[in-house]
Amino acid sequence: MSTATESYQFGPYKIDPKEVFYATHLSYAMVNLRPLLPGHVLVCPRREVKRFVDLTADETSDLWFTAKKVGSQLERFHSATSLTFAIQDGPQAGQTVPHVHIHIIPRKGGDFEKNDEIYDAIDEKEKELKQKLDLDKERSDRSMEEMAQEADDYRLLFL
């Protein structure tokens, strides 16, 4: 893998390779503009595909092998004890960027007061992400430096 020279598409948006910390020939994993909890990342197919059903068998397997590997490493890295995996597959399920993506979130006891407020939060962040990418990269809560640093840390987990 040589993410530095590759380009990644996320729906209509181009993703800076600095944000990508793991990739296969069919999938990639990136840090989040505004993670809900430490280690909240996204895993996507490289091909721009809107709905889960549109993935080929190879893409489906590879996407989940990638998610399994990434989840396992980030759970350990963040000293978490569980993981949330979720796909909001289509607009009525909360999807705002029309490109299949798995949310992976390392979880610990008490991380959210009411355990799954986290899903409301996913929706909010997706809307913000879209606005941000559309309108004004400068409004981003996290700098590219911060995101690139996080991606650098994670990249070491997959050597």
Place this chain on the structure above:
Amino acid sequence: MSTATESYQFGPYKIDPKEVFYATHLSYAMVNLRPLLPGHVLVCPRREVKRFVDLTADETSDLWFTAKKVGSQLERFHSATSLTFAIQDGPQAGQTVPHVHIHIIPRKGGDFEKNDEIYDAIDEKEKELKQKLDLDKERSDRSMEEMAQEADDYRLLFL
């Protein structure tokens, strides 16, 4: 597939084959004791495995091929427009039955006032499911007849 004569294990619980509407050699799909929305079903590996990372590559692929197929059919069957896929992978992510399972929920506009109250609801229902299975099958909101009927309907989608 001949679900009628097979037995299905869901964590410590034995699942009546009448509740199962689709199965492969590695995975099965069952109706829910108390669905959050019409068509809310669960897809599980046949092998009793607690965490997603513990699935073999074959099990992982088959589980998600099954989920993709089931989601696609039930979305159409229920005239929905999106799908929620979620795994609560471990107790701190809301898992109450220690056996990997994918929640699949057909979604429509306005089905939940605030889009992802649905995830809080998943947690609640998981707790209730566990209580129910542990303590008192008679307290079930749905009769076996109703569940078996739903499973019969769905089974026809996969002939």
